[in-house]
Amino acid sequence: MNITGNRFRVVLASTIGNVLEWYDFISFGFLMAIVARHFFPSSSAASGLLLASATFGVSFFARIFGAVVLGVYADRVGRKAALFLVMNMMFVSTALITFCPTYDSIGIWASIIMLIARVLQGISAGGDFGGGTAMLVECAPENRKGFFGSFMLFSQAVAATMASAAGFLVTNLLTPDQLDNWGWRLPFAVGLIIAPVGIYIRRHIEEPAEVKSALKTRDRKSFGSFLAEFRKPIFIGIGLATGVNIVQIFFNVYMPSYAVRELHITAQSAFLAVTLAGIARMVTTPGFGVLADHWGRRKTMVCGCLLTTLSVLPCLIWLRASPNFSTLLAVELIINVLAQIVNAAMPTTLAELFPTEVRSQGLSVCFNGAVTLFGGTTPFIVTWFVSQTGDQLVPGYYATAGMLFSLASAFLIVRKVVPPTGVDAAQSTPG
Numbered sequence: 336m337n338i339t340g341n342r343f344r345v346v347l348a349s350t351i352g353n354v355l356e357w358y359d360f361i362s363f364g365f366l367m368a369i370v371a372r373h374f375f376p377s378s379s380a381a382s383g384l385l386l387a388s389a390t391f392g393v394s395f396f397a398r399i400f401g402a403v404v405l406g407v408y409a410d411r412v413g414r415k416a417a418l419f420l421v422m423n424m425m426f427v428s429t430a431l432i433t434f435c436p437t438y439d440s441i442g443i444w445a446s447i448i449m450l451i452a453r454v455l456q457g458i459s460a461g462g463d464f465g466g467g468t469a470m471l472v473e474c475a476p477e478n479r480k481g482f483f484g485s486f487m488l489f490s491q492a493v494a495a496t497m498a499s500a501a502g503f504l505v506t507n508l509l510t511p512d513q514l515d516n517w518g519w520r521l522p523f524a525v526g527l528i529i530a531p532v533g534i535y536i537r538r539h540i541e542e543p544a545e546v547k548s549a550l551k552t553r554d555r556k557s558f559g560s561f562l563a564e565f566r567k568p569i570f571i572g573i574g575l576a577t578g579v580n581i582v583q584i585f586f587n588v589y590m591p592s593y594a595v596r597e598l599h600i601t602a603q604s605a606f607l608a609v610t611l612a613g614i615a616r617m618v619t620t621p622g623f624g625v626l627a628d629h630w631g632r633r634k635t636m637v638c639g640c641l642l643t644t645l646s647v648l649p650c651l652i653w654l655r656a657s658p659n660f661s662t663l664l665a666v667e668l669i670i671n672v673l674a675q676i677v678n679a680a681m682p683t684t685l686a687e688l689f690p691t692e693v694r695s696q697g698l699s700v701c702f703n704g705a706v707t708l709f710g711g712t713t714p715f716i717v718t719w720f721v722s723q724t725g726d727q728l729v730p731g732y733y734a735t736a737g738m739l740f741s742l743a744s745a746f747l748i749v750r751k752v753v754p755p756t757g758v759d760a761a762q763s764t765p766g
Contacts, residue, residue: 341541345474346483348540349467350490351533352418355425355526356460357494359432360394362522363453364588364714365502365606369519373437374449393450395711397457402703405462406696407558409469414546414695417466419537424459426530428452433523465699472686473543473694478628481635484683485624488675492620495587496613501525502591503606549691561693568688572701573708574744575636575684579677580710581737582643585730586670587613589714590663597727598658608660612667616675623679632684633748639676640742644735646673651731677741684748709737 363370409417431452438445468487475483501522509518562569585593587609594605627635650666682698689697713733720729 342474342483344536344540345470345543346486348418348533348536349471350486350493351529351536352422352425352459352463353467353487353490354494354497355422355429355529355533356456356463357491358498358529359425359429359456359523359526360460361495361498361588362501362526363432364584365498365591366519366522367592367714369515370449372515373439373519374435374445376438394453394457394460395707397454398461398703398711399707401458401461402465402699403461403558403696405458406465406699409462409466409695409699410693411550411555413542413550414466414470414473415537415540415542417462417695418470418540419534421459421463421466422530422533422537424455425463426527426534428456428459429523429526429530431455433520433527461703462699464702465695465697468682468686468698468702469546469695470540470543472683473545473691480687481627481632481680481683482621482624484681484686485620485627485679487682488678489617489620489624491583491678492613492616492675495583496610496617497525498522499587499591499606499610499613503603503610506602506606545691556693558696561696565689565693565697568697569701569704571744571747572685572688572697573704574740574747575677575681576702576705576741577709577744578640578643578734578738578741579674579681580706581713581734582647582670582674583678584710584713585717585734586667586674589717589730590667592714593717593730594658594663597721598654598663600658600660600663604660605663608664608667611664612671615668616671616678619672619675620679623676624683626676627680627683632680632687633745635680636677636684636745636748637742639673639678639680640738640745643670643673643677644738644742646670647734647738648728648731651728655727 405417405421408420429452431448435448435452436445464487468484471483471487472480505514505518505521556564590609591602591605594600594608595602623635623639646669650669654662654666685698685701686694688701713730717730717733720733721727
């Protein structure tokens, strides 16, 4: 399954923004407690964490705006232009987070700058998934679209591994005072190295041939007509992305905080477990993408959703009963590998729900709608419900409900969700 020549450059260009996006998001989630102290001071530690969690969620709501504006932009101007713009926006937002003075230095302006950075990051992230995934699928051979599409979620696994490894290193190599004073900025500074590379690569890629053809037609749908015409694919797409987003946000972003606060597992152990699970995701994702090509997107999605749904709550009960590193690692490996069956097939499945002329906005709305409404709010929701009820299994209930929604949506995938349109008549068959 080698990737050579221009397709390798397209894969790298399409995914590097996703790496930076999720690396920064996950790093922020890992370091949320420290961010809360420096930028959202409160008389109560729990209140400060809730404010930081809300800021984490606000950036996800900004994704909706980015999904609409940048998704339409990618469909009307081209994937290359949109991806280049997004990468520059990510660089600015990462720089703001890295160098922002704390509340003790500039008062409320620190909170405002951090909020602006998170909103800008959310807007750029909202447009990256749609344009990047569309380009991956559009440059792929017909019989390898699942494999190529899987690299978008492979890049998320890379980001999760990098972020958790960075968290593991700073918590082990720095003293608590060093980490609290300046060490928390180091993971974000790494993002400043990634961004210029992404900007350069995205400047030197070619637009997919079918996109060039679609751009010449000048058949421009308004966003309102797009929503009206593609209601069913949008509903299915949001449903498909909901469950795994909740699962991934909790198990790969919020888990270190949850493990320390609720299970009294050390931060180092939690970061190490998430890092190893991220490596497992990286290893298995391309293989599951190949499975989706050979077995069919619908069957792969149904199987992955079912297995993940049946595993989330029992694994969390097991972890609650035996809160130690070995159990945490086993749970992380089980959940991440099973969820990756869904994740590997999902990008191409979503892409094939929409024709070329609206594909980027379709992908952006579906994925970011799910991330915003359900994934991004996960830390805040589980933090609040656990604090109110004292039930440490709340994340398991929430994730199971999300996976049931995804499972139901997977059953709705049929061979022709979208009527054949233009150059994409042969590609409107997700299953």
